[in-house]
Amino acid sequence: MSTTSHTEGFFSDDPAGDRPVYRSDRRPDLLEIYPKSVPRYLEYPNTSAAGLLAQTCHTFPNRIATEFLGHTSTYGAIEHAVNSLASWLQSREIHSGERVGILLPNCPEYLIALNAVWRAGGVAVSISPLSVASDVERLLSLTKCRTVIALDMFSDLLSTSEIDHHLLVSLFEYIPRWKQAVYTGVRWKRTGNLHFPCQSNQTWMWDAVATASGNLSPVEILPDKDPAYILSTGGTTGDPKAVTLSHKNILANAWQQKHWVGSGSNDEQETMLAVLPFFHSYGMSTMLATGAALGAKLVMQPRFSPGRALQAIERHKPTIFHAVPAMLAAMNQKLRRRRSDLSSLKWVISGGASLPQETASEFTNYSRALVVEGYGLSEASPVTHVGPLDGRNQTGTIGLPLPDTNCRVVDIEDPKKDLLPGEVGELLVKGPQVMLGYWNNAQATQQVLREGWLHTGDLARVNERGFYEIVDRKKDLIITSGFNVYPADVEQVLRECPDIADVAVVGVRDASRGEIVKACVVLNKGVRWNQARLDKFCQSRLAKHRRPLIWEHIADDLPRNFLGKVIRRELRA
Secondary structure, eight states, X not given: OOOEETTOOOOOOOOTTOOOOOOTTTSOOHHHHSOTTSOSSOOOOOSOTTHHHHHHHHHOTTSEEEEETTEEEEHHHHHHHHHHHHHHHHHTTXXXXXXXXXXXXXXXXXXXXXXXXHHHTOEEEEOOTTSOHHHHHHHHHHHTOOEEEEEGGGGGXXXXXXXXXXXXXXXXXXXXXXXXXXXXHHHHHHHSOSSSOOSTTEEEHHHHHHHOOOOOOOOEEOTTTSEEEEEEEOTTTXXXXXXXXXXXXXXXXXXXXXXXTTOSSOSSOOEEEEOSOTTSHHHIIIIIIHHHHHTOEEXXXXXXXXXXXXHHHHHHOOSEEEEOHHHXXXXXXXXXXXXXXXXXXXXXXXXXXXXXXXXXXXHHHHHOOEEEEEEEOGGGSSEEEEOOSSSOOOTTSOBEEOTTOEEEEEXXXXXTSBOOTTOOEEEEEESTTSOSEETTOHHHHHHHEETTEEEEEEEEEEOTTSOEEEEEEGGGOEEETTEEEOHHHHHHHHTTSTTEEEEEEEEEEETTTEEEEEEEEEEOTTOOOOHHHHHHHHHTTSOGGGSOSEEEEOSSOOOBOTTSOBOHHHHHX
C-alpha cells in the first residue's frame, strides 16, 4: 500500500484478488441470506485510524460527540483538543512508532487521547484500570512505553514505573461540588497524594492542550503495516500476550460495523450508550472507532451500573446499545421491579460471552428492541460476526460474518479439512481486521496466524441456513472415554433444573477415562444442596458420558472477568 498522511482524503483501498471465496459444496451461499442493505464487500478509507474521527469532525463539526456526567462536547471541540494534544506529544519527541499508554475510564478524554496519539504518529497502549501495578509495569516494559496518559485516581498503578511523561486526567470537574471533596479523599487514600501534579514529570492533560503550540507535523504511515494499538490479552492459547492491531485493522472493523447497521451515510445521527470499557478492544472498536465512523453521539458512563444505564436510556434516548450478557441480565433484574422507557433503542448487540436466549427475550420484552448476538476476539479488532439487524436474525447464533470476513470451520486434528454444515470444528477467520500479531512474540503469532487465517480456538458449526454457532472453547472441550463433551451443551441442560441459578462445566483429569465432567453450581435462593436430586435430574436428560461425576457448590457467584465471562481455569483448579 502506498504511503499516506493523516490529512489525506478518503478513497478506495480495495486490493484485487483478496476477496473471500465460499465453496458452495461446503456451506450455504451467503449472498442469499446476507442483509440486503449491507454490501458483501467494502471500499475502505485509505488513512490512519485517526482519519475516522477527522472525517466526521470535518463534516459535522457542530454535532454533539460526547455526553458525560451532564457535560457535552461537539465533534469540532474534540477535534481541536486532539490536534492540540498531538502537537504537545510531538513537542515531547513522540513521533512515529513511539508507544503511549492510556490508563483511563470511559470519558471524553479517552477519545481525545487515543486519536491524539495516532495523530502524533504514536502507538496507543491500552492499560486496564483493573490491573495491579506489577501487571502495568510488565506491559510498559514489554512495549518500552515511557509516556502515559492516566487518571489521577490510577496514578498508584504507575508508582513503580519509570515514566518520562505522565499526563494526568481528573473527573473532579465533571462531578457535582458536593461530591468533589469525596473524590479528593478517595484519591488521597488510594494514591497517598492530596495534590496533583506531585512529580516533575506530571502535567494535567488539559494544561497540555491549552499550552500546545498547535504546530502539528504531518506523519507518514502505512495503514496496513504500521501498528496503532496494543492491548494485553490472554490470547487464544491462554498466556498473557500483547495483541498488536494496525491502523487498517481498526479502521476496517469500524467500517464493517458502520455498514452493518445500515449507515452508509451519516445523514441521521445515531446515539450510542457507551458503557463497555474503552480499554477493551470491544469497547474501543464499537464505541470509539465505529462511533466516530458513524458520527454518533456517545453517552458515556465511567463504569457500568444497571440503574444508571437505565436512567441514561430514558434521558438521552440512545438508539444503539452494545453490551455483554451480564449487563443485560443485571438490567433485567432492575426492570422486573420497575419498568423504564427504553423505546428509543433500535438495536442491542451483545458480545463478549454467550448470550442466554432467556436473557435476550426478557430484555426484548422490556424494550421492544432487536437483540442480536455477535462474536469476536481481540486478535480480530475484535468483531467478526453479528446477527442481521433486518429482522432475519436467528436466535442462539452469532449471526453472519461481517463484510470481507472469510470463515472456515475445520477439523480439530486436521485444520486443512473443512467440515460440512452441522459438524463441529475450530473456527478460522480471515479478513482486514485480523491483527498484525503479538508484540515481540513471533512464536505465539505463528501458532494462531497461519497463511493469513486466524485460529480462534473456538469450536463452532454452521447451520443449514448459514448462521454460525459457537459451541465452546477448544481448550474447554472435555474428552471422556473417547467421547467429546461440550460444556456449553451440558450447561444448557443443567440450567433447566429448578434448583440451579447458574452453572459452569469443566473437565477434570481422570486416570481411567482421561477426563470426567465436573459441574460448579450456584443454587437458587432458598434451595438446599442435594446432590442426589441433581444426579436424578441428569439421568433422563444427559447421556451417561455427559453427566457430571463431580459436583461443586459455589456459594455466591461463578468467577468472572470484567466482561462477565466465566473464568474456567479457576474452576478447574
